[in-house]
Amino acid sequence: MSFVPCEPSSHFPLQNLPYGVFSRRGAHDRRICTAIGSYVLDLKSLSDAGCFSQPVAAAFQQGTLNDFMALGRTHWSEARQTLTQLLSQESPRLRDDSDLRSKALLHQADVEMHLPASIGDYTDFYLSREHATNCGTMLRGADNALSPNWLSLPVAYHGRSSSIVVSGTPVHRPRGQVLKDGKDGKQPVLDRCQILDFELEMGAFVGRGNGMGTSTDVNSAGDHIFGLVLLNDWSARDIQKWEMAPLGPFNSKNWASSISPWVVTMDALAPFRCPAPSQAPQALPYLQETDRHSFDICLEAEILPAGADEPTRVTLSNLKHLYWTLPQMVAHHTVGGCNLRPGDLLGTGTISCNTADRQGLGCLLEKTWNGTKPVKLADGTERLYLENGDTVILRGYCQGPGYRVGFGECTGQVLPTRTSMDV
Amino acid sequence: MSFVPCEPSSHFPLQNLPYGVFSRRGAHDRRICTAIGSYVLDLKSLSDAGCFSQPVAAAFQQGTLNDFMALGRTHWSEARQTLTQLLSQESPRLRDDSDLRSKALLHQADVEMHLPASIGDYTDFYLSREHATNCGTMLRGADNALSPNWLSLPVAYHGRSSSIVVSGTPVHRPRGQVLKDGKDGKQPVLDRCQILDFELEMGAFVGRGNGMGTSTDVNSAGDHIFGLVLLNDWSARDIQKWEMAPLGPFNSKNWASSISPWVVTMDALAPFRCPAPSQAPQALPYLQETDRHSFDICLEAEILPAGADEPTRVTLSNLKHLYWTLPQMVAHHTVGGCNLRPGDLLGTGTISCNTADRQGLGCLLEKTWNGTKPVKLADGTERLYLENGDTVILRGYCQGPGYRVGFGECTGQVLPTRTSMDV
Numbered sequence A, B: 001m002s003f004v005p006c007e008p009s010s011h012f013p014l015q016n017l018p019y020g021v022f023s024r025r026g027a028h029d030r031r032i033c034t035a036i037g038s039y040v041l042d043l044k045s046l047s048d049a050g051c052f053s054q055p056v057a058a059a060f061q062q063g064t065l066n067d068f069m070a071l072g073r074t075h076w077s078e079a080r081q082t083l084t085q086l087l088s089q090e091s092p093r094l095r096d097d098s099d100l101r102s103k104a105l106l107h108q109a110d111v112e113m114h115l116p117a118s119i120g121d122y123t124d125f126y127l128s129r130e131h132a133t134n135c136g137t138m139l140r141g142a143d144n145a146l147s148p149n150w151l152s153l154p155v156a157y158h159g160r161s162s163s164i165v166v167s168g169t170p171v172h173r174p175r176g177q178v179l180k181d182g183k184d185g186k187q188p189v190l191d192r193c194q195i196l197d198f199e200l201e202m203g204a205f206v207g208r209g210n211g212m213g214t215s216t217d218v219n220s221a222g223d224h225i226f227g228l229v230l231l232n233d234w235s236a237r238d239i240q241k242w243e244m245a246p247l248g249p250f251n252s253k254n255w256a257s258s259i260s261p262w263v264v265t266m267d268a269l270a271p272f273r274c275p276a277p278s279q280a281p282q283a284l285p286y287l288q289e290t291d292r293h294s295f296d297i298c299l300e301a302e303i304l305p306a307g308a309d310e311p312t313r314v315t316l317s318n319l320k321h322l323y324w325t326l327p328q329m330v331a332h333h334t335v336g337g338c339n340l341r342p343g344d345l346l347g348t349g350t351i352s353c354n355t356a357d358r359q360g361l362g363c364l365l366e367k368t369w370n371g372t373k374p375v376k377l378a379d380g381t382e383r384l385y386l387e388n389g390d391t392v393i394l395r396g397y398c399q400g401p402g403y404r405v406g407f408g409e410c411t412g413q414v415l416p417t418r419t420s421m422d423v
């Protein structure tokens, strides 16, 4: 227990201690923090006060988590121990130092959260068999739903890092080339995206990297992951359909991706390890894990229309369903010698599971089955895809006995295309 | 003319003044420089000496070109004028200051060149109609060579920025999943790449960027390009073939890309403007240029086997053949609101032209027509694809009357896969 009050429903009990980057409202100075209850704890102030030893103390002086991410597991665990001690009810160091407490312990409402790291490269995977099967069925029919390589390797593509924004940042509906019916059949035209979707994903931040020309073994790959965030991979389906062959998604995805501000560490997630789906056919040896596991993380997506009183949950899924695991993602990414760097972000791809009530589908493309089955919202309206003014809210948490280790929220409102981009 | 001696065949006469980043051999300090003849001119020393006004003076204090790139055309031209003046035979400022000259003017042999910028995002396009047609013909036959979208938009995919290295850096042959004949037909296995290729490309460094949710008009897009480099997009064709559908190239490309150290500015290239190929069908309005042009840049690729006396030229091509132009690349990349940042790199894709003697083909896949027509090298050996020990050398220059504006070289030797990555 912490001396900082914390409800059982809070995402940020002493068992969590996620990392983020904040600034005080109105200030420019970006600082590393952790979350406890409804507070953030300023780790630069604690570092200034001598609460950490090197190299952690120096890493907590920075305005991004990259240096801390680069330190590796031993130092991450050491910092976690120190923080657990500092915040515990029994420890006087912070509890009884009202000066330090007033400097370092701030209401979450008084701070602005930023991207936790400088993201060098962003990769998006396609790890959910249910998602890949659903998309493939809509595109190619049930008999050829999975591409021939899908069960042999974790399919991925390189994404755009410049347009990754933190939760709360609104995004503008993109425009792009789409095929439209014209007098001579289908013609490419420039139009505002008409089929705007979210994708419920998680993102793994790379901790320790690897050098160019080297690989990370699948059985040590877990140690290279610093922690996880919620990720909404906004997707313009009409643009995607026209541009995607032969080199993959480009403008359909590169205009915005949103992540939650809190990086929940693998140490905090360890109690929620669970079996991962078994794989058949067996993966190639470089993807075979001696201790194959996943994490039991409840995930949900809600849509809140502009002006509506309450959001409507459209997805209830779980990370544990993913066919390919996080270590397999790292092992495959590096198998040819590609270097990962601290702060790189690896998206899981849309996290879907198949349930009779269609609650487990992680994007509207699947949920509305290619725009044929409308979703009813609490305000009485229906959606096939996102409308201007809609806010998408992703949430995730692990349920422990009497406490939750949570990710908070990843939200983003869809604003109209800017008028400077009229078509 | 400059007081620094410069042969007519030099790539770096006073008309060029490319930008790069160097360190003195053995030193760590990275500094911005320009090239003149066989010298580099240290622009930090000149900035210290008060040769530039702000904000250029401050930008030249940095260890990468990103800040300078962000300043925009007016400041780039102003810096170029100052440098032209400082290096001209008639100007005493540097010519007669032997202290400053000995501090700032260094033999290229005494310095090590580095990446010119911190590359936030790297995008690779597919602008050459000849290249796309050749690849498509090998893959799908002549009747469906171009994908349906190819003539409507400049096809592109996001690449990997972490593994971009500067000329001279050796690269290790990657390994990866490939399909191999087995007893039950084709099976995926992990193997060293057997079909290793280079791609002769150029890269455009983004200067001024654009904000998220905004686009850059095709007619001002040229002003957002700072300059060009040579780019070798190393490609593992066997890995590419198996992984590529449905989301595009990934491990086949992300293990290494090499660029030349000197960024030749658009001001230096302006005298070599030439018409770009006309487009039919007409592009959509957002891709139509009022002053459509390209640049006449001779490009060549050579292969130097380990221990051989001389390289063999395998490609002789020219940037001017590209169907899509640099401004069209920027306009399409940003049409949906994707933000480009100073220092982002946009690759053109392989630059091929079709000539009867097959000299214009920009990669071995095309040159050997999918591994069926061996290339003879000067040392008597033949190549279908690259062998360990081979060095690929790209060169590029614009020929003026009595002078050349050149890019120098982009070289890289293929080393064996590391033994830690035995398969």
Ligand SMILES: [Ca+2]
Residues within 6 Å of the ligand: A124, A125, A199, A201, A233, A347, A349, A350
């Ligand atoms: Ca995705």
Ligand SMILES: [Ca+2]
Residues within 6 Å of the ligand: B124, B125, B199, B201, B233, B347, B349, B350
């Ligand atoms: Ca390429």
Ligand SMILES: [Mg+2]
Residues within 6 Å of the ligand: A159, A232, A233, A234, A235, A253, A254, A255, A256, A257
């Ligand atoms: Mg995205």
Ligand SMILES: [Mg+2]
Residues within 6 Å of the ligand: B159, B232, B233, B234, B235, B253, B254, B255, B256, B257
């Ligand atoms: Mg490459």
Ligand code: NI
Residues within 6 Å of the ligand: B075
């Ligand atoms: Ni200015």
